[in-house]
Amino acid sequence: MRPVRIALFIAALGAVQAHAGVFDDEEARRQVADLRIKTEARFDQQAKGQLDLASQIQRQADEIARLRGQIETLNYELETAKKRQQDFYLDLDTRLRKFETADSANATVNPENGPNSKPATDPAKESQDYEAALNQFKAGKYKEAAAGFGAYVQKYPASSLAPNAQYWLGNAWYAQRDCKRAIEAQSVVTTKYPESPKAADAWLAIATCQQELGNPTGVKRSLETVMTKYPGTPAADTARDRLKKK
Template identity: 80%
Template sequence: MRPVRIALFIAALGAFQAQAGVFDDDEARRQIADAKAKAEARFDQQAKAQLDLAGQIQQQAEEISRLRGQIETLGYELETARKRQQDFYLDLDTRLRKFEAAATAAAPVAPDSAPSAKPANDPAKEGSEYEAALNQFKAGKYKEAAAGFGAYVQKYPDSSLAPNAQYWLGNAWYAQRDCKRAIEAQSVVTGKYADSAKAPDAWLAIATCQQELNNPTAAKRSLDTVIAKFPGTPAAEAARDRLKKK
C-alpha cells in the first residue's frame, strides 16, 4: 500500500512542477512582450524626436539660406547704388569741366601791363593730366588714380580743377577701403577749398567714412554741417535722408 502512495505522490509532484513550468513560461513571455512594447515605444519616441529635430534643422537651414540671399541682394543693391552715384558725379564733373573750359576760352584776355613773376600754367596740359587720372578712376584702377590726383594737386594747387582732383583723390582712397586717408583728402576740400562746388560732397564722403569707422557721433556732426553750410543743395538733402534713417 505504501509503495502506491509513494507513486501517487511522485506523480502529483511531477504534475505540479509541469504546471509551474507552464506558468513560468507564460510570465516570461509576458515580460518579454512588455519589454518589447516599451522598447518599441522608446524607439518611436526617439524617432519622432529625431524627425522633429531634423525638421527644425531644415527650417533653420532654409532661414539661413534666405537671410544669406537677402544679404547678397542688399550688398548688390548697395554696390549698384554706389556705382550709380559714382557715375553721376563723374558725368557731372566732366560736364562742369567742359563748361569751365568753354567759359575760360570765351573770356577776354587783358593785355599784360607788367611781366608776371610766375609763369601761367598751360590749361590744356592741366586738363590732360586731370583727365588721365580721372580715366584711371573710371577704369577701377584706384591706386593709380590716387597717385595721379595726388600728383595733380601738388603740381597745380591753384588750378580751377584742384578742388575736383582733391575730391576724387579722397574717393580713390575710399575705393581702396582706406577711410583714414580718404577723410584726410576730403578734409582738404572742406578746408582749403571750402567755397568750391565739391565741398558739400566732400562732407558727405567724410560722414560715410566716419560711419564705417564706427564713429556715428562724428558722422552725424558732418551731416549736420552739410545741412547748415549748404542748405538747398542736393548734398544737404542727402544728409537729411541719412539722418532720418539713423
Template identity: 80%
Template structure:
C-alpha cells in the same frame, strides 16, 4: 501507506510541479514582452526626437541659405548703387566743367621749375585734369591718385583744383584707404569750402567715418551738410542717411 495512495500522491506532486513550471514560463514571457514593448517605445521616441532634430537642422539650413541669398542681393544692390552714384558724379563733373572757366587767372606752380610760378595755361590744365579723371574712370585708382595729387600741387588756385582734390579723396577711398580719403576730403571742406564739391566731400567723409566704426563722427558730418549746405542734393542725401540711423 497503501501502494495505490502512494502512486496517487506522486502523480499529484508531478502535476503541481508541471503547472508551476507552466506558470513560471508564462511570467517570463510576459516580462520579456513588457520589456520588448518598453524598449520599442523608447527607440520610437528616440527616433522621433532624431527626426525632429533633423527637421530643425534642415529648416535652419534653409533659413541660413535664404538669409545668405538676401545678403548677397543686398551687397550687389549696394555695389550697384555705389557704381551708379560714382557714374553720376563723373558725368555731372564733366557736364559742370563745360560751364566753368577753363582755368584760373592765377599763375600755376610747376614743381619741375623749382616751385616758381608759371604762366597759366587753361588748355593744359584741362588736359591734365581730364587725363587724371580718365584714370579714375578706368578703375586705375592708384594712378588716378598720383595724377590728382600732382594736379592740386601744380595748380592749387585752378578752378578745377576743388574737383581734383575731391576725386583724389575718392581715389583713396576706392583703394580702401579711408584715412587718406578723409584727409583729402577734409581739405576740400576747408580750403575749398565754397566750392560745389564741399558738401559732397562731407558726405564722403561721413561714409568713411561709418566704415571706420565712428558712427558719431559720421552723424556730425551729415549734420554739417544740413547746416552749411541746405537745399542741395548733398543735404537731401544727408537727411535720408540720418533717418536710417
C-alpha cells in the same frame, strides 16, 4: 498498496513541476514583451525627437539662407546705388570740366595780360593729366587713380580742377577701403575749397567714412554741417534724409 501511493505522489509532483514550468515561461514571455514595448516606445520617442531636431535645423537653415539672400540683395542694391551715384558725378564732372577748360583757355589770351603772355601752366596738359587719373578711376584702378589725383593736386594746386581732383582722390582712397586717408583727402576739399561745388559732397563722403569707422557723433556733425553750410542743395537734401534714418 504502498507502491501505488508512491506512483501517484510522483505523478502529482511532476504535474506541479510542469505547471510551474509553464508559468515561468509565460512570465518570461510577458516580461520580454513588456520590455520590447517599452524599448520600442523609447526608440520611437528618440526618433521623434531626432526628427523634430532635424526639422528645427532645416527651418533654421532655410531662414539663414533667406536672410543671406536678403543681405546679398541689399548689398547688390547698395553697390548699384553707389555705382549710379558715382557715374552721375563722373558724368557731371566731365561736363563741368569742359567749361572750366574753356575758361582757362580764354584766360590765356586775356587782354589784361596781352595776347603774347604765357600762362603759368599749360591748360591742355592739366586737362590731360586730370583725364588720365579720372580714366583710371572709371576703370576701377583705384590705386593708380589715387596716385594720379595726388600728383595732380601737387603739380597744379591753383588749377580750377584742383578741388575736383582732391575730391576724387578721397573717393579713390575710400574705394580701397582706406577711410582714414579718404577723410583726410575730403577734409582738404572742405577747408581749402569750401566754396567748391564738391565741398558739400566731400562732407557727405566724410560722413560715410565716419559711419564705417563707428563714429556716430562725427556722422551727425558732418551731416548737420552740410545742411547748415549748403542749404537748398541736393547734398543738403541727402544729409537730411540720412539724419532722419538715424
